[in-house]
Amino acid sequence: MPLWLLLMLWRGSVAQVLSYKLKLQKSMTVQEGLCVHVPCEFSYPWLSFISAYVSWFQKGADVNQDPPVATNKPNQKLHERTQGRFFIRGDPQTGNCSLDITEVHMGDSGTYFFHLGTYSYLDTMFSLNVTALTHTPHIIIPGTLESGHPRNLTCSVPWACERSTPPIFSWTSAALTSLGPRTHLSSVLTLTPRPQDHGTNLTCQVYFPAAGVMVERTVQLNVTYAPQNTAIRIFQGSRTALGTLQNTSSVFILEGQALQLLCVTDSNPPAELSWFRGSPTWKATPICRSPILDVSQAGAVEEGDLICQAQNLLGSQHISLHLSVVYPLQLLSPSCSWEGEGLRCNCSSRAQRAPTLRWRLGEELLEGNHSNASWTVTSSLVGPWANSSLSLSGPLGSGLRLSCEAQNAQGKQSAAVLLLPDKPEPRTSGVIEAVAGAGTMALLSLCLCLIFRVKTGRKKTVQPVQSMDMSPAGSSGSGAYQHQSWTDIPAAPPAPAEARPISEEEQELHYALLRFPKPKYQEQEDIHTEYSEIKTHK
Template sequence: MLLPLLSVLWAGSPQEDPGFELRVQESVTVQEGLCVHVPCSFSYPGVGGSNSTPAYGSWYRIKNPKVGVLMATNNPAREAKRKNKFPFHLPGDPGAGNCSLSITDAQRGHGGNYYFHLDRGLMRHTYKSNRLTVHVRALTQTPDIRVKEPLESGCPSHLTCSVPGACDGAMPLTISWTGAALRAPELDLEASNSSEILLIPRPQDHGTNLTCRVTFPRVGVSTQSTITLNVSYAPQNLSIGICQGNCTELKYPGNGSSLPVLEGESLLLVCAADSNPPATLSWAQGSRTLGPSQPWEPGVLELPRVQLGHGSKFTCQAQNPLGSQHVSLRLSVVYPPRLLSPSCSWEGEGLHCSCSSRAQPAPTLRWRLGEGLLEGNHSNASWTITSSSAGPWANSSLSLSGPLGSGLRLSCEARNAHGSQSAAFLLLPGKPELGGGFVLGTVGGAGVAGLLSLCPCLIFFMVKICRKQAPEPAAGGKDAACTLGPLSQFLGLHVDPLCYLPAPITLIGPPSLLPLGVTSPSIRQISP
């Protein structure tokens, strides 16, 4: 391979003898260790004739005005007498007027002025008018590293290293390769000293450097080049990072993990993949494809408020032309207990109460009777508890028998790791003049406040029911005097009594079905 030549100045000289002319550029520059070819032609009287006398050309470097050092010749006799073998050659035929000069493995000492001399038979002529000046500079040329096939993970690829301007057939160069990719077991280490290597790249080789270093032994100079490997590979190391609530850093639960998330909490899912070229990322919930939260960030999925419907498998898929990979995460939506219509009813001579709750994880249910705690599946002569659970549901029933004191508080409580909820029932004394009766009502913090806010409505409701249930007017056409029931005293209501009601609540069973002289038992649930 030849170094591109500098601009050439062809010039004849009027000082030459008639018929003698040499055409060569005035100067040439070459770097240490490299090669250069200088085109040259000449003419002399009789050139092109039938004279069979051989023509010999020689190039001399001017050492001083009177002495020239022979650098190149095609004259075998003079070549044999040369003590110093310089890397200068005459590749052409001087007999045909070709005086071209080739310089291989240029060295600093080769710089200077040169002239051409012709010998043919008895004719000897030195072309001193048109001289060639050779400049030898420091080596700055770097090697070219060429990748013959695109670098794809697992596929063989050939890489070559060469120095532009280095001569073909000159003294062998010393070439060495260095780089992390060369540690691959598939690489033949003996080939690392060759101008061509076979590389089977891996994904981890992408972005690493590969260096080729070339040394010119004759000159003792070196040059090197480094390239960054661009290795294509399918998506790998796919991961999902999560950010719950006001987090400061992502957490990575791993493929196939189950993640508990509190209902109503915000959740950010960030999918990332290692691939080249970059993979296209997409999200799916179950079999349904989801759109990205932000089009410019397809790997980010944001759930501002987690709902029960989000409790399923979320899958992120990464795909590029070389393959695809997916990773999944199952969301388990957790939430505190929710009591569903707890109730009590009279069955025969006993009181039967039921309580159901749903939560995730499933709640535990327990009863409180007065100051006592009742839980699990237990029974004695006075009470029986039966509990069961299935999935997120928990159910419990309480049966009370025997005499019940008035003013007794009964409550059902559901609890899990995320909270609790309870419903309370209050056993109240019944109508005083009937004696022995009682009323059951429920109370709770928020429910009491709600009832207080609804007092006017309750009073109206009580009055209306009272008028329906009051006895016929006494003689004289007036309503019988009556008093407000005991729940008004419990709630702190102060109103003028119009009539008596067992309690401002919904009756369990119509009063007409109850024995006379017994206060109608009734139940009110007040949500906590």
Template sequence: MLLLLLLLWGVKGVQGGNEAKEGFTLSVEREIVVQEGLCVFVPCEFSYAREKWTDSDPVRGYWFRDGDKTDRDPPVATNNPHRSVLKRTKNRFFLIGDPQKNNCSLNIRETRKKDAGSYFFHLERGQTKFNYLWNMITLHVTALTDTPYVLFPETLEAGYPSNLICFAPWACGSPTFSWAGTSVSLSSTNTNGSSVLTVTPQPWDHGTNLTCQVTLPGSGVTTRTTIILNVSYAPKNLTLTIYKGVDPATTALRNGSTLTLLEEESLRMLCTVDSNPPARLSWAYGNLILSPMQSPTPGLLELPQMHRRYEGKFTCSAQNVLGSQHMSLNLLLKRRSWSQ
């Protein structure tokens, strides 16, 4: 009977069970957390007893899903070139450690939700076959929260090209980059880990959104970052609006217009302009620069009572670091007819 048991032992080799066995150890992080679509490296080392194998026997390592049968189910990764791996983990799960050097490290690329679960390492050498079932790893796949980084000038100048760079250093493989904007004409150059977008913004692009989206290979999950464009431009669309007397009606005037007022009639003149950075608004009477009015409304000039000394040319100027714009108005006085 003892001889029969020894013969059976020689045929079957060493079979690992759910409990640790003397001479067989495995060191690995038990809980692995990775975001969907990303990669994770799992360091792993193992040892085994010198039983039923010779130095000439190759060391074969395998990673299996919990519950798999090692004799018939495909592993998720192996260094055995004659063993097919699970179809959905092929080219994504890699046994990158060298089992010949007691290294069972696992690399997982482009993780998917379905990859979540527990896995165990299986050793084969000569007649030794052993499952390290007591020290399995559990993979947790969470939602992707990482977002791409966008490098861009704090201020873009209208009419001049600028480069914006989008990159995702946390991504593995070759992610796909795409850009989306409401106004800017998009033309980008993509590399494996980044995308360079060249834009030539216009004034109307100021304050609009620009989005860089990254799509990860394999999983197809996407993540994005949106920035708001700050486009600088010279003053434009300078407008002059007048308010006569107590009349609430307003009149928008063209540059160089002439306006006739009755003597002692009041007048308010308001300049508005579109610019970034905001333009400084000022008034001049002839060649005389008027002191800024203590008014909560920039660009507002008030003449409480029209006198002959106010006759002449008033000019409103809007100026910022990129340029200026001017608009003038000629005022004429009409004396009141006291017989009325």
């Protein structure tokens, strides 16, 4: 064969080989259930003179017997695994051999080659690597979730393929919800949040039926709401909880004891907690800007209404507590005095809760506000004080028994009034009678130690005095100055001619009542003053 002919044939073969070219990305990785686009360009000699049917086969396939995974030839049987999912999207007449794969399966992993006419581009093949789906849905919450205000939430999968089978969306939430409109790759949920929905989970699940995979995303709802369920917890001693108050209540505490009040509330954002005395107004200044209010020593100042106010940007709520200081039962000794022809006695007691007072006259109980011909009882309550007065009329026997009794839930106390024989004034037993008796004893002891001598121009025999009239002789009428005294000292025998001082062993204790009526004066032309010496001997 001539050399020139061999040269021509060699040149034709080289030209033909150089005409079979394929531009292709050799490998790609895609997640299961998604789509992948494989760009591809090719060259083929005499392309305009041949059929434009092209195909893609999986590596190892027999192009004459095995079905392709994708082709543009009508009525061509395709591989069962790839049917309906592998597509040739480009125009072969322009050299475009691009391949689209939708809803990728794990089984799609492998190597593929392009085939045109009778030629397979085995020198340049494409490798596909399929991994598990790790993408998750996007949940969009516009603005702030405020209690009672509906909001539209959107769950979407923008990374999914528009050409794939529509995914199935599902929502899970404890909140009040309703489904709204949806698109191919998104779903809308209308949610009306409540305070109890704050912090709860909202889940959106997306199922891809063609690939048989499901993905989901869970978010926590952040719901804002005004303060609610405000309560006061009471602690005493070593932080021992005495109880929790949610409604207006009264709390009793012993006088002098300490108490700690803790105000709690449920709100979002967190509320500012403040304590007030009485009803808070917009100008009122809180007594404490802290959840904890310490009552270090309960007394009259701490008694009254205490109010805890919880407030945030969405509203406020308050709870009140009435603090009542409990005073121990205290009975003051009754006091008595003569009023005209009768005896009037007063009795008072202090406690919280206020006690009831009653009189015991012999075997008879007198209480409330009652009266008859012999007695009248008048009672009243002023704060923690209970007061009662008893007026007795008519003759009183020396053996009469009279007492005042105070009683409440804490206990009972009584004080007796002792009526002494032949005495114009009664005395009471208890602390007051002891003090009064001691004062009277001291006064009388001082009086008995004094010796009075009346010196005149003539000597008079000294006698123990029972009653004396110290007004000028012969004076009478309303203008006379009268000085009278009564004494309980028994009449003493006549004193000896020369009196001697009373020794300590000879002194006796006596009770006496001295009354000094208001002196009255009248004008006199001539006033004479006489000095008298009065001696008292035992």
